[in-house]
Amino acid sequence: MGVIFNEEAAAVLLPQGNMEAFDFYYHQYHQPVYANIIKIVQLPHAAEDILQDVFLAFWENRARLSGQASIGGWLFVVSYNKSVSFLKKKLKEATVLLEDPALVDRLMEAPVVDEQFYQKQLELLEQAVCTLPERKQKVFRLCRFEGKSVEETAQILGISVNSVRDYLKQSSRLLKHYVRNEYASDLALAGVLILTLSLH
Secondary structure (H helix, E strand, O other), X not given: OOOOOOHHHHHHHHHHOOHHHHHXXXXXXXXXXXXXHHHHHOOHHHHHHHHHHHHXXXXXXXXXXXXXXXXXXXXXXXXXXXXXXXXXXXXXXXXXXXXXXXXXXXXXXXXXXXXXXXXXXXXXXXXXXXXXXXXXXXXXXXXXXXXXXXXXXXXXXXXXXXXXXXXXXXXXXXXHHHHHHHHOOOHHHHHHHHHHHHOO
């Protein structure tokens, strides 16, 4: 990895077009991002293509990401939206059948997204996660945004694996309650949160 030893160093060099910084982020996040995508599209070849598209967008937006509080959150939001766009296209082509007719309607109503919409979703996601108690918030960020396993998270925080699982379940319940109360009328924005809660 050359001079890139941690995320702080990568954050400084990425906006300068440093490929080692990009490689650092790809190595750090490609597995959890792929897991997010495959959860939605359920097609490995399509998921690989979307994964590459997500990291291409990451590279193209590297200057704007300077100082971004959560690279993992940004990648999560972009991968969600690109996956939904893929499903919308497939639905139009009538090549993908979904069990939930209501989901088809909701996906087709989702707006075309851009960088501003990504940022709005990321802000919503951060706002919701910040409502969690500190320990639950740490567990949630490590498992969901940083792609850590339950075992790795337990080791980092010095707690048991069962505690990590319990914190994730409790966090999901709290966030679902938050989404229902605060953003039930805005499905396009709330969708990324709903996906977050259903992963893993």
